Amino acid sequence: MTMSKLMQRIAHKRVVIKLGGSMIDSLEESFFARLRQMRNDGMEMIIVHGGGPSINAALEKKGIVSTSIDGIRVTCSQSIEVVNQVLISEVNTALVHQMNEAGIESIGLSGFDGKLLSCKMLNKETYGYVGEIELVNHFLIDKLLQADIVPVISCIGTTADGHPLNINADTVASKVAQSIGSELLYFVSDTPGITISGNVQQKASPSAIYEWIAAGEIYGGMIPKVKAALSCIEEGIPSVEITDQQLKGTMISHEEVCV
Numbered sequence: 001m002t003m004s005k006l007m008q009r010i011a012h013k014r015v016v017i018k019l020g021g022s023m024i025d026s027l028e029e030s031f032f033a034r035l036r037q038m039r040n041d042g043m044e045m046i047i048v049h050g051g052g053p054s055i056n057a058a059l060e061k062k063g064i065v066s067t068s069i070d071g072i073r074v075t076c077s078q079s080i081e082v083v084n085q086v087l088i089s090e091v092n093t094a095l096v097h098q099m100n101e102a103g104i105e106s107i108g109l110s111g112f113d114g115k116l117l118s119c120k121m122l123n124k125e126t127y128g129y130v131g132e133i134e135l136v137n138h139f140l141i142d143k144l145l146q147a148d149i150v151p152v153i154s155c156i157g158t159t160a161d162g163h164p165l166n167i168n169a170d171t172v173a174s175k176v177a178q179s180i181g182s183e184l185l186y187f188v189s190d191t192p193g194i195t196i197s198g199n200v201q202q203k204a205s206p207s208a209i210y211e212w213i214a215a216g217e218i219y220g221g222m223i224p225k226v227k228a229a230l231s232c233i234e235e236g237i238p239s240v241e242i243t244d245q246q247l248k249g250t251m252i253s254h255e256e257v258c259v
C-alpha cells in the first residue's frame with residue numbers, strides 16, 4: 001500500500017458501494033437511510049453501479065444478440081453504443097436523482113469525466129469493446145469527497161483516443177476501492193449473499209470460492225463479483241461483502257471455512 005493510501009485510511013473511513021443492475025430499480029427507503037447513517041458516522045462514500053438488465057432490454061429492443069463469458073458481456077461495435085447510452089443517460093442519471101432526493105448530495109460520472117477510468121481493450125477478439133482499467137483518476141474522487149459530494153460512477157471506461165469501453169461494474173468497484181484505499185466494499189445485489197445448496201454463507205474464503213466455481217455452485221454474474229472481491233482482499237481491503245440491501249451478507253475473508 002502506498003503512503004498516500006495509508007494516510008487516507010487514517011484520515012477517513014471510505015466505503016465503496018456497488019449497486020447491481022439486478023436491484024437498482026428497487027432501492028428501498030431503508031437502504032438510503034443506511035447510506036445516510038454511514039455518512040452521519042463520518043464515512044466517505046463512493047457509489048459504483050451496473051445495469052445489466054437495462055442493457056439486455058435495450059439490446060433486445062434493437063434486435064442485437066448478446067452473449068456473456070463468465071459474466072463478462074461480449075460487446076460488439078453496435079452494442080457498445082447501446083451500453084454507453086443506457087448506463088450514462090438512463091441508469092446513472094436516475095440513480096443520481098434518487099440519491100439527491102434522498103438527501104445525499106451526489107454527482108454522476110462515467111470513466112470519461114476527468115479521465116476517471118482510463119482503459120485498454122481487455123481482448124478485442126474474445127470480448128470486443130470491453131475495457132481493462134489501467135488507471136483510476138483517484139485525485140478527482142478525492143476532490144469530490146473533500147467537498148462532501150458522493151461520486152456515482154457508471155462502468156464505462158475510455159481509451160486514450162476517447163472510445164467508450166464496457167467494463168463489468170464489479171471490476172470497476174474493486175479497482176476504485178483499491179485506488180482510493182477504501183476500508184469497506186459492499187457488492188449489493190439481488191441475493192442476500194453467496195448461497196450454496198440453499199444456504200447463505202456468512203463467510204467465504206478464497207479456496208472455498210474456487211471450489212464452488214469449479215462445482216458450478218457459483219456461476220454467471222456471481223463470478224465477476226467473487227473475482228473482484230478476491231482481488232480486493234488480496235490488496236488488503238479490510239472488509240469486503242456480497243450482500244443485498246440489508247448490507248449483512250457474505251464476508252469474503254482469508255479465514256478458512258468448511259465447505
Ligand SMILES: Nc1ncnc2c1ncn2[C@@H]1O[C@H](COP(=O)(O)OP(=O)(O)O)[C@@H](O)[C@H]1O
Pocket residue numbers: 019020021022023050051052188189190191193194195196217218219220221222223
Ligand atoms: N452461489 C450463488 N449465490 C448467489 N447468487 C448466485 C450464485 N451463483 C450465481 N448467482 C447468481 O448471481 C446473480 C447476481 O449476479 P448479477 O445478476 O450479475 O447481479 P448484479 O446485477 O447485482 O451484479 C444472482 O441473482 C444469482 O442468480
Ligand SMILES: CC(=O)N[C@@H](CCC(=O)OP(=O)(O)O)C(=O)O
Pocket residue numbers: 019020021022049050051052053055071072073083130155166167168169170221
Ligand atoms: C463487460 C460487462 O460485462 N459489462 C456489464 C456492465 C454492466 C454490469 O456490470 O451490470 P451488473 O452490475 O448488473 O452486472 C454488462 O454489459 O452487463
